[in-house]
Amino acid sequence: MVFYFIKPRMIVPEQQVSEISKDSGYITHAKKFDALQSRTGTHKPLGFDPQSSDSMDKYWNDRYETNVTTVTNIVKTGTNSTRVQITSVRKNKHFGTDDWELFSKIQFQNDCALEPGQSQILDILREYPPARDSSRLFTGAYAAKFVLYNICNEVNRSIDAEIRFESRVKTRLNKVNDFTETRIQRDYERHQEQCLRSWQSINEDKEQYWAVLKELYGDFPKDLFQRLMAVEYQQTF
Amino acid sequence: MIKLRSGLLVLVGIVGLVLYFSVRGLLTYSKNRTVEARSPSKVVIQKSDSPTNGNDGGRQWRASMGDIAASGVVVNCTEYANGQLSNVFILSDGIIITQSIVWPLSPSLLGTKEYETKARDAFESRVAIEPALLEFREIISEYGLDDAESKLYSGIWEIYTIRAQIRQLKRRFKEENILSYGVNSARVLADKDYEFYTIYNKSRLEQAVYYQHGKTRLEKLFGRFPDTCFDRLMSIPVFWNPVVLNSL
Numbered sequence: 001m002v003f004y005f006i007k008p009r010m011i012v013p014e015q016q017v018s019e020i021s022k023d024s025g026y027i028t029h030a031k032k033f034d035a036l037q038s039r040t041g042t043h044k045p046l047g048f049d050p051q052s053s054d055s056m057d058k059y060w061n062d063r064y065e066t067n068v069t070t071v072t073n074i075v076k077t078g079t080n081s082t083r084v085q086i087t088s089v090r091k092n093k094h095f096g097t098d099d100w101e102l103f104s105k106i107q108f109q110n111d112c113a114l115e116p117g118q119s120q121i122l123d124i125l126r127e128y129p130p131a132r133d134s135s136r137l138f139t140g141a142y143a144a145k146f147v148l149y150n151i152c153n154e155v156n157r158s159i160d161a162e163i164r165f166e167s168r169v170k171t172r173l174n175k176v177n178d179f180t181e182t183r184i185q186r187d188y189e190r191h192q193e194q195c196l197r198s199w200q201s202i203n204e205d206k207e208q209y210w211a212v213l214k215e216l217y218g219d220f221p222k223d224l225f226q227r228l229m230a231v232e233y234q235q236t237f
Numbered sequence: 238m239i240k241l242r243s244g245l246l247v248l249v250g251i252v253g254l255v256l257y258f259s260v261r262g263l264l265t266y267s268k269n270r271t272v273e274a275r276s277p278s279k280v281v282i283q284k285s286d287s288p289t290n291g292n293d294g295g296r297q298w299r300a301s302m303g304d305i306a307a308s309g310v311v312v313n314c315t316e317y318a319n320g321q322l323s324n325v326f327i328l329s330d331g332i333i334i335t336q337s338i339v340w341p342l343s344p345s346l347l348g349t350k351e352y353e354t355k356a357r358d359a360f361e362s363r364v365a366i367e368p369a370l371l372e373f374r375e376i377i378s379e380y381g382l383d384d385a386e387s388k389l390y391s392g393i394w395e396i397y398t399i400r401a402q403i404r405q406l407k408r409r410f411k412e413e414n415i416l417s418y419g420v421n422s423a424r425v426l427a428d429k430d431y432e433f434y435t436i437y438n439k440s441r442l443e444q445a446v447y448y449q450h451g452k453t454r455l456e457k458l459f460g461r462f463p464d465t466c467f468d469r470l471m472s473i474p475v476f477w478n479p480v481v482l483n484s485l
Contacts, residue, residue: 155474159408162476192366195476199368202474223469226376230472234437237410 047099050106059103064090075200081193096216101135104142111145117233118145124228131217140216144228147209151202151229152236158198165191295323296453300445302438312442316450320344324419324446328435334426336419336443340450342398343483348388348458355482356390369475370397380466382459391458394482399451400475403444410440418443 048059073085094100112119121144126132131140168187172180206229213220295315302310315323320343326334346352364370373393377385385392409415413428415436420426428436448471455462 151474155404155407156411158476159404159411162408163412195366196368198476199474223379223465226469226472227465228472230468237407237437237440 046102047094047097048103050102056103056106059094059099063092063094065093067091075197083197096136096139098135101137101139105138108138108142108145115233115235118231120231120233121145121148121228124224124231128217128220128224131213131220134217136216140213143209143212144231145235147205148229148231148236150205154198154202154205158195161191161194161198298449300442300449302441310438310442312446314446314449316453318344322446322450324443326439326442328439330432330435332431332435334416334420334439337421338419340398340454341402341479341481342395342454344454346483347454348391350387352391352394352482353388356394359480359482360390360393363477363480367397367475367477369400369473372473373397373470376466376469380463382462384459388458392455394479395451395455395458396470397475397479399447400471400473401478402447402451403471404475405478406440406444406447410436415440415443 049055067090069089069091071087071089073087075083075085092100094103108118108122112122121141122137125137125141125144131137134140165187169184172184172187206225210220210225213225295317297313297315299311299313301312309327310329311327313325313327317323320340322338322340324334324336324338326332326336328334360370360374370393373396374389377389377392377396382388382392406415409418413436415428416426416431416439417428448467452462452467455467
């Protein structure tokens with residue numbers, strides 16, 4: 001009877017976790033992962049040391065390829081206006097590798113420990129069997145965080161624009177003259193254009209991420225994707 | 238001697254048992270406390286399936302923040318027949334806020350042909366600047382809801398109203414005008430005087446009120462409204478406020 005009760009006290013992982021976590025948040029979580037142990041076959045060394053936050057930061061900072069792809073978007077808004085947008089795209093060279101999966105897993109689980117609301121992302125991804133069984137589950141989950149963050153930023157920017165627009169209209173109404181109506185109309189049209197641009201930018205982000213999910217898991221249903229895009233937590237509120 | 242030994246053994250066993258559970262309990266408690274302090278996240282609706290009738294015939298329900306529900310952060314909402322919502326927020330630090338707001342769409346118009354006609358007209362005049370409306374239509378149409386054809390545009394306008402309410406809430410969050418919204422003694426409650434999590438929790442609970450009230454209206458309109466459909470619709474941002482159809 002005594003041994004039965006003493007036995008659980010011999011299980012150390014929790015104690016180890018709490019001791020190690022004083023040094024680094026990464027180590028705590030790295031201990032929990034079986035991914036390192038399950039890396040069979042190649043024996044290729046990891047691109048980062050999961051027990052060192054410096055090493056993980058370096059891995060993160062080195063993620064971009066040196067080649068820069070230039071993308072030109074021609075956007076037609078309204079009837080008379082055309083906008084040419086030139087952007088540069090640098091790909092993540094780690095993306096799709098085992099190392100990136102492990103990195104994503106560590107980061108995602110660290111973030112979830114701080115804010116469990118993010119685990120909804122994983123719950124939704126797991127509803128799709130190919131994603132659930134994929135060795136790239138966390139790659140997809142970690143990428144979702146960035147898309148949701150970008151969307152939230154875009155929405156916030158549009159709210160700022162709305163506040164500015166209203167304040168401009170208020171100012172114009174305080175100084176009524178012959179041009180007031182025209183100017184307000186112009187402000188309104190400009191704001192309208194800005195809203196459409198925000199909508200377009202959000203949709204582009206979503207499309208890109210959806211393409212990533214399709215690449216990772218073969219396909220990804222639209223209904224699940226839309227539910228994924230509805231996840232909200234503190235950083236994306 | 239043997240009896241003494243076995244007695245001692247039992248005694249050690251009991252002490253071990255007590256120590257094990259106390260230490261384990263303390264560890265679990267301290268872990269939970271850390272999570273509570275750091276992680277307000279999911280909003281959980283309670284009692285929404287069995288709403289109770291308030292004193293004035295209002296429908297009552299309660300929502301709490303999932304992970305910190307135990308700390309008592311909660312909103313008690315009463316929905317009145319005239320579309321008025323009375324929310325009592327109980328937040329951390331003993332803050333209690335009673336908020337009174339009116340839902341922008343009238344309950345009496347819901348489900349009528351007049352509403353559908355007005356909603357269709359409003360849809361057509363707005364869709365050029367608010368492409369989200371097209372996505373709402375596409376998603377609702379996918380679900381084959383009862384009377385979906387005759388109530389499609391009413392449903393779209395309901396969704397639009399919920400999304401616009403959420404946008405307004407986010408705007409108030411940016412403008413630090415969360416605590417005072419819908420409160421009579423607004424001057425007493427300035428967001429900047431309170432902790433971030435108090436403001437954030439109140440925002441999420443207020444968001445839950447809009448979701449829940451909006452969903453109740455959709456259920457009245459269509460008879461049922463699947464959660465998955467609702468979740469999908471809530472992923473789509475809007476940029477303008479819907480026309481208030483009652484006053485058209």
